[in-house]
Amino acid sequence: MNPIAASLEGRHALVTGGARGIGAACARALLLRGASVTLAGRDGAALAETAAQLDTLGRVETEIIDVADEASVLAGFARAVRCAGRVDILVNNAGQATSAPFGKTDAVLWQRMLDVNLTGTFHCTQAALPAMLEAGWGRVVNVASTAGLVGYRYVAAYVAAKHGVVGLTRALALEVAARGVTVNAVCPGYTETDMVRAAIANIVAKTGRDEQQARAGLAAGNPQQRLVQPEEVANAVAWLCLPESAAMTGQAIAVAGGEVM
Secondary structure: OOOOOOOOOOOEEEEEOOOOHHHHHHHHHHHHOOOEEEEEEOOHHHHHHHHHHHOOOOOEEEEEOOOOOHHHHHHHHHHHHHHHOOOOEEEEOOOOOOOEOHHHOOHHHHHHHHHHHHHHHHHHHHHHHHHHHHHOOEEEEEEOOHHHOOOOOOEHHHHHHHHHHHHHHHHHHHHOHHHOEEEEEEEEOOEOOHHHHHHHHHHHHHHOOOHHHHHHHHHOOOOOOOOEOHHHHHHHHHHHHOHHHOOOOOOEEEEOOOOOO
């Protein structure tokens, strides 16, 4: 048996924002390492489509969960546990980005960025962590962003939320360090996802640049002069989940072609 393929055998991973992009890539990477996976998100049809694409790789379940809604999280996690067992690996990937100059950032936009990106991570981690601690083993990987490590113009609310995710990661990692649970963050740069495609469309609409120019502008911040691929982020996430990565905790790892060091 391939030891890599069996490295997470018997482990149940729940991936939020699992229907597409980085979340779907994380699910695939974890399945290839032997884990069973629950895809969580708000779009049931998209979750089912992705599950159908992945089910030849292993056991895949789906749960409709709105991470910003505590009741939805608690109910969804309870269903996932009844269906596939204790959540051993939690990938907090669900996120949302909206841009606006700070002077035009209203309280609704601000709160939405916090609710989805930061409070959603809090809700899901609180739902999964007690069973991990009881078992003496667990992995929490928060998909943050390079916006959790440095500032960017016109996304103050998003940057604040993602910095909060990195802070939560570091604080919780210390709190559970001696109890068999690791907590890390992966911080992608601009990645080929629906979120970045929406950002490109927004740039085109607001600046008059064409799509190729907008894409090049986003890629310019990456020293490799390209967008990161979801699979590259997923490989980092999967590595952090391995038993052999037990010494890795409290880290915020940039997957960004050298953009942030």
